[in-house]
Amino acid sequence: MQFSSRMRQKHARLAGDRRELYPHSLQFYLEPPTESISLVEFESLAIDRLKLLKVVENLGVSYVRNTDSYKTKLESELRKLKFPYRALAEEDYEARRKDHISHFILRLAYCQSEDLRRWFIQQEMDLFRYRFNELSDSLMQKFLEHANLSFEAISEDLKNELASELCASTPGLTLPKVREQMFYKVGLVDAVDLFRTRRVFIKDGFAYVPFKEIDAIVLNNYRTKLSKALALTARSLPSIQSDERLQPLLNHLSHSYVGPDYSAQKNTGKISLDQIDALSVKSFPLCMRQLHRALRDTHHLRHGGRMQYGLFLKGIGLTLEQALEFWKKEFIRGKVDADKFDKGYAYSIRHNYGKEGKRTDYTPYSCMKIIMSNPPSQGDYHGCPFRHSDPELLKQKLQSYKISPSGITQILELVKGMHFQLACQKYFELTHDVDDIGFSLNHPNQYFTESQRLLNGGREVKKELSNSGNFQQKNNNQESMNSHSTPTISNTTADAELEGLEAYFTDD
Secondary structure: OOOOHHHHHHHHHHHOOOHHHOOOOOOOOOOOOOOOOOHHHHHHHHHHHHHHHHHHHHHHHHOOOOOHHHHHHHHHHHHHHOOOOOOOOOOOHHHHHHHHHHHHHHHHHOOOOHHHHHHHHHHHHHHHHHHHHOOOHHHHHHHHHHOOOOOEEOOHHHHHHOHHHHHHHOOOOOHHHHHHOOEEEEEOOOOHHHHHOOOOEEEOOEEEEEHHHHHHHHHHHHHHHHHHHHHHHHHHHHHHHOOOOOHHHHHHHOOOOOOOOOOOOOOOOOOOHHHHHHHHHHOOOHHHHHHHHHHHHHOOOOHHHHHHHHHHHHHHOOOHHHHHHHHHHHHOOOOOOHHHHHHHOHHHHHHHOOOOOOOOOOOOOOHHHHHHOOOOOOOOOOOOHHHHOOHHHHHHHHHHOOOOHHHHHHHHHHHHOOOHHHHHHHHHHHHHOOOOOOOOOOOHHHHHHHHHHHHOOOOOOOOEOOOOOOEOOOOOOOOOHHHHOOOOOOOHHHHHHHHHHHHHHOOO
């Protein structure tokens, strides 16, 4: 048989992929990968799986699981990111390899705390549930054998003998369906979830589980294995963290931002200082609206607030000159005179814009960075209100912003479930009167951009002329910032340098 050069290379690559590791498109991830990969591929695989799990989380709250809309959107994301999405062709080892390696990379990153482990397990469970339920009956049976879950199928004679009990104990089954359905005899330990919800017939210490309910047992088994594996991985972290190549990547993956880069100043100079008060009400996320209100009320923000809010304002288009004027005007209304501001604060603002020190163009904080790092203490106003505020205080704040009681209840439920970004997404929907915003919210500047696009009918934010109350009209619609921005992950070096700015913000 003749092969082209390209086909020969692909065949050779697959031959070295240890095909025996991927006999099925689905697995329990029991054996860690052993091949060598580059750090570039390591990071790329991790980012793609993190994107996928973020989508799984978002869909799990926005849609009912296993509905057509849920499955359609998740399959689309799996296809786009080139992960196995249903029973793929046997030759599709690249997708299976990617699925295998990326799972173990994120396992390293998300084993470091109880909160991270809980989040990782939940998203991996939802992903596994979808993929398992998409298998045909024959492939499902093959997977059970592959995963050493070969439960004993009861005989036709026993099934006919127990038909009445099976029908009465199994919701949704009639006698004809009982006779068509295959039943398995499973130990109670494996069927505890089904037993607890009274969905199976119990006799002599065994549960008689219909084939359609076998996914609950498989998922319970997977959860147990994954929980133990994460605990063992956490115990091994010290030896892994001693590798200076991997430690920065793993430390930042758990709160990485994988969306557009908002450090690029595409809107520079398109917002006037006079617009900020109005924009803070209609287009700022709650975290930035809170910071803006605190600044106006107290004429001062401490270090964490200045960093979080200052970089956000930079991202929405404030020039360096505007930023210096904005902060100086506000601070001198309080206890800081002009001379003290110029000596103690102006340098740090120029530093944020890359005009001092190492000339680094600092990036606005993503949602995950705000949620996961530098929690606010007494007297601080930075952080994520959905993550760091007391629920009762958050409720009062939402009431003051005229959020409906039902909307507040929805937001507080999401907060209770630790879905902080989804709570912010719900806040966006309620304040903009839309049912579904159609995107996953991951960044405060993304919130602002999408709000302005929605409010202005797709047009870019308009700058108010200094000598009149008229808006400057633009002839062309602005392209979406997302379509022009390149995906990025939090830069380790930049983060380290950002922490070095602490020295410039010592005056509180």
